[in-house]
Amino acid sequence: xxxxxxxxxxxxxxxxxxxxxxxxxxxxxxxxxxxxxxxxxxxxxxxxxxxxxxxxxxxxxxxxxxxxxxxxxxxxxxxxxxxxxxxxxxxxxxxxxxxxxxxxxxxxxxxxxxxxxxxxxxxxxxxxxxxxxxxxxxxxxxxxxxxxxxxxxxxxxxxxxxxxxxxxxxxxxxxxxxxxxxxxxxxxxxxxxxxxxxxxxxxxxxxxxxxxxxxxxxxxxxxxxxxxxxxxxxxxxxxxxxxxxxxxxxxxxxxxxxxxxxxxxxxxxxxxxxxxxxxxxxxxxxxxxxxxxxxxxxxxxxxxxxxxxxxxxxxxxxxxxxxxxxxxxxxxxxxxxxxxxxxxxxxxxxxxxxxxxxxxxxxxxxxxxxxxxxxxxxxxxxxxxxxxxxxxxxxxxxxxxxxxxxxxxxxxxxxxxxxxxxxxxxxxxxxxxxxxxxxxxxxxxxxxxxxxx
Numbered sequence: 001x002x003x004x005x006x007x008x009x010x011x012x013x014x015x016x017x018x019x020x021x022x023x024x025x026x027x028x029x030x031x032x033x034x035x036x037x038x039x040x041x042x043x044x045x046x047x048x049x050x051x052x053x054x055x056x057x058x059x060x061x062x063x064x065x066x067x068x069x070x071x072x073x074x075x076x077x078x079x080x081x082x083x084x085x086x087x088x089x090x091x092x093x094x095x096x097x098x099x100x101x102x103x104x105x106x107x108x109x110x111x112x113x114x115x116x117x118x119x120x121x122x123x124x125x126x127x128x129x130x131x132x133x134x135x136x137x138x139x140x141x142x143x144x145x146x147x148x149x150x151x152x153x154x155x156x157x158x159x160x161x162x163x164x165x166x167x168x169x170x171x172x173x174x175x176x177x178x179x180x181x182x183x184x185x186x187x188x189x190x191x192x193x194x195x196x197x198x199x200x201x202x203x204x205x206x207x208x209x210x211x212x213x214x215x216x217x218x219x220x221x222x223x224x225x226x227x228x229x230x231x232x233x234x235x236x237x238x239x240x241x242x243x244x245x246x247x248x249x250x251x252x253x254x255x256x257x258x259x260x261x262x263x264x265x266x267x268x269x270x271x272x273x274x275x276x277x278x279x280x281x282x283x284x285x286x287x288x289x290x291x292x293x294x295x296x297x298x299x300x301x302x303x304x305x306x307x308x309x310x311x312x313x314x315x316x317x318x319x320x321x322x323x324x325x326x327x328x329x330x331x332x333x334x335x336x337x338x339x340x341x342x343x344x345x346x347x348x349x350x351x352x353x354x355x356x357x358x359x360x361x362x363x364x365x366x367x368x369x370x371x372x373x374x375x376x377x378x379x380x381x382x383x384x385x386x387x388x389x390x391x392x393x394x395x396x397x398x399x400x401x402x403x404x405x406x407x408x409x410x411x412x413x414x415x416x417x418x419x420x421x422x423x424x425x426x427x428x429x430x431x432x433x434x435x436x437x438x439x440x441x442x443x444x445x446x447x448x449x450x451x452x453x
């Protein structure tokens with residue numbers, strides 16, 4: 001491999017933070033004059049960027065490594081490299097169990113991966129990435145790692161403590177993304193709200209939002225806001241800046257105070273209620289997304305039912321659920337895993353049945369409304385888009401099958417905004433048609449539309 005140019009195929013598993021790491025790696029590979037293949041059949045090197053978040057994700061990563069090992073033994077690839085979270089945590093065990101892999105690298109060893117391939121890390125490529133998302137949206141990772149002490153989470157073991165990127169470097173990266181045609185910028189980190197505390201001595205997410213807003217993106221969306229010590233100074237910025245989406249992903253994990261204490265989340269049920277009420281009061285029309293962990297070791301039926309009551313009261317707009325996964329070396333590992341898989345999944349089903357009705361009620365309130373929709377893809381004459389209230393891959397889609405007389409559906413373009421009217425809804429999807437954009441709604445946020453109404 002040292003004497004020929006590698007042809008590399010990168011397979012990414014796990015979250016959007018992993019995706020960004022792979023995009024940086026591919027940009028570095030191209031800067032070294034390597035070939036980055038879009039199809040594994042055209043590659044001689046397979047790089048697998050693994051996830052180690054919970055048991056199911058770890059098993060998926062192992063399955064893909066084994067598949068890669070088979071390809072190598074069959075002679076279909078010459079080199080197999082594994083990087084990312086799983087190998088950060090279990091490199092020694094993996095090397096023993098799957099020795100066919102040429103090299104294992106952790107989550108922070110990108111220069112070593114490039115060196116293994118005969119290249120070198122280019123430090124001058126600040127913000128350069130090879131996007132793997134559709135070109136109209138991209139993720140911006142504003143920090144790495146996490147300082148929060150959650151009892152159940154292994155992320156700090158794999159990613160280390162919180163490390164903010166400098167604001168200047170993030171602005172450079174964001175400007176490069178905008179130049180590539182990105183219209184929606186999605187901010188990610190293990191905890192967005194901690195941003196700046198480590199390098200500036202104070203939380204500076206509000207200032208970062210203002211600087212990114214000035215670059216000219218149509219939408220800026222925020223994922224993964226930790227509820228404890230939430231920087232409420234971002235709320236006026238969200239309300240006043242036209243291109244900052246009325247959307248916030250805040251994984252609260254549980255709502256019962258006893259559970260929150262055991263999970264080491266730093267909040268109580270009452271504090272959560274007050275915070276969520278303040279967010280909705282200061283940012284009218286905001287959509288709140290959260291996630292829960294169900295079946296935590298000390299979760300009784302009473303704890304679980306209090307969570308259901310909280311859901312029914314607060315009525316999150318978007319919600320996801322994970323059954324508890326016992327993780328090595330975490331504080332909660334010593335609590336055991338007393339709740340059966342069957343019981344966990346029963347509780348997960350109860351949560352999602354309640355959320356399905358809440359989501360349907362929320363969507364029913366949009367019947368007949370007109371709003372801007374960003375088109376993500378077009379298949380067989382049907383367009384699939386999203387409103388400002390929805391993040392790619394995890395939230396509602398807006399399905400468009402027709403338009404007003406005089407508009408040709410064949411003229412629809414991916415990555416463009418159109419005004420659409422809601423004709424029908426399901427719990428997690430909306431259906432509608434393109435309408436004339438008489439008020440220029442397609443160039444405005446839903447925020448503007450709601451305020452105008």
